[in-house]
Amino acid sequence: MQTDITKLLGIEYPIIQGGMAWVAEHHLAAAVSEAGGLGLIGGANAPADVIRNEIRETRKLTSKPFGVNVMLMSPHAEDIAKVVVEEGIKVVTTGAGSPEKYMKMWKEAGIVVIPVVASVALARRMERTGADAVVAEGTESGGHIGEATTMTLVPQVVDAIDIPVIAAGGIADGRGLAAAFMLGAKAVQMGTRFVVADESIVNEAYKDRIIAAKDIDSAVTGRSHGHPVRSLRNAMTREYSKLEAEGKSFEELEYLTLGTLRKAVIEGDIVHGTVMAGQIAGLVSKKQSAKEIIDEIISEATNLLKNAGSLV
Numbered sequence: 001m002q003t004d005i006t007k008l009l010g011i012e013y014p015i016i017q018g019g020m021a022w023v024a025e026h027h028l029a030a031a032v033s034e035a036g037g038l039g040l041i042g043g044a045n046a047p048a049d050v051i052r053n054e055i056r057e058t059r060k061l062t063s064k065p066f067g068v069n070v071m072l073m074s075p076h077a078e079d080i081a082k083v084v085v086e087e088g089i090k091v092v093t094t095g096a097g098s099p100e101k102y103m104k105m106w107k108e109a110g111i112v113v114i115p116v117v118a119s120v121a122l123a124r125r126m127e128r129t130g131a132d133a134v135v136a137e138g139t140e141s142g143g144h145i146g147e148a149t150t151m152t153l154v155p156q157v158v159d160a161i162d163i164p165v166i167a168a169g170g171i172a173d174g175r176g177l178a179a180a181f182m183l184g185a186k187a188v189q190m191g192t193r194f195v196v197a198d199e200s201i202v203n204e205a206y207k208d209r210i211i212a213a214k215d216i217d218s219a220v221t222g223r224s225h226g227h228p229v230r231s232l233r234n235a236m237t238r239e240y241s242k243l244e245a246e247g248k249s250f251e252e253l254e255y256l257t258l259g260t261l262r263k264a265v266i267e268g269d270i271v272h273g274t275v276m277a278g279q280i281a282g283l284v285s286k287k288q289s290a291k292e293i294i295d296e297i298i299s300e301a302t303n304l305l306k307n308a309g310s311l312v
């Protein structure tokens with residue numbers, strides 16, 4: 001299944017695994033790349049040496065292309081920006097802002113730069129600064145989110161720019177991939193479905209919570225502070241939402257979310273931890289290897305696209 005994105009990245013299938021904080025480490029990234037997609041290491045707030053090590057560990061497991069997600073608000077962003085160059089990484093995705101200040105260095109190193117955007121305005125700006133593609137991420141996604149839905153955002157971004165668009169948010173099966181193509185996307189990025197992959201180091205309690213989730217089980221906290229985050233409802237989200245409704249500030253509520261993603265991912269505390277996952281968690285019903293996930297999605301999408309002609 002070749003598209004502008006598979007050609008740009010040198011991968012077999014148009015499926016990218018999101019660079020998820022704590023989750024997207026070398027086991028998962030390597031497994032996704034080995035299966036023909038693009039695995040990403042999540043830079044998140046980790047120090048540069050941790051990411052350097054993750055890159056080297058990934059290389060031991062796969063010789064296929066993989067990338068790094070650089071979280072631009074991280075205190076270590078500048079150092080990680082240099083590490084990806086030093087380690088010869090070929091694909092970088094960026095989140096939480098604009099990567100303009102690193103663009104020259106990355107382009108000179110031959111890196112394909114793919115910012116994640118949640119609006120047409122940011123997509124346009126990214127194209128002007130020399131991005132090779134963008135991920136248009138809808139509000140259905142797990143983690144930090146924007147306002148527009150994937151269904152509305154993707155076609156508007158596709159119309160606004162000339163570089164390829166990758167759709168993210170609420171995509172977890174072949175129907176989602178086929179729909180993304182219909183909206184004009186050239187690939188998809190998935191987070192939630194890969195969290196439950198066999199190769200993901202996420203605590204089994206977290207994976208089981210996603211498997212058990214229903215369609216309306218996610219909640220958004222932090223909207224009133226301008227930092228909305230989607231995760232599965234639990235004691236933490238209820239407490240946060242209650243205090244947020246009472247008008248408590250971001251600073252006053254920070255204690256509720258500090259280190260809580262780690263608590264859920266590593267310790268399996270799904271009651272007080274942040275169980276980041278998207279609205280599509282309700283559709284994710286089984287644990288499989290990254291290869292099984294990718295093969296199943298590609299086969300389903302291929303059948304759907306082949307049969308689409310019967311509609312007209």
Ligand SMILES: Cc1cc2nc3c(=O)[nH]c(=O)nc-3n(C[C@H](O)[C@H](O)[C@H](O)COP(=O)(O)O)c2cc1C
Nearest residue numbers: 018019020021095141142143169170191192276278
């Ligand atoms: C547990 C989790 C952590 C995430 N952390 C990050 C992150 O650190 N940086 C980032 O750009 N996106 C992050 N995301 C978003 C994913 O990369 C991806 O775009 C999103 O999950 C797609 O939506 P979906 O969950 O509906 O598949 C995270 C998502 C999840 C579920």
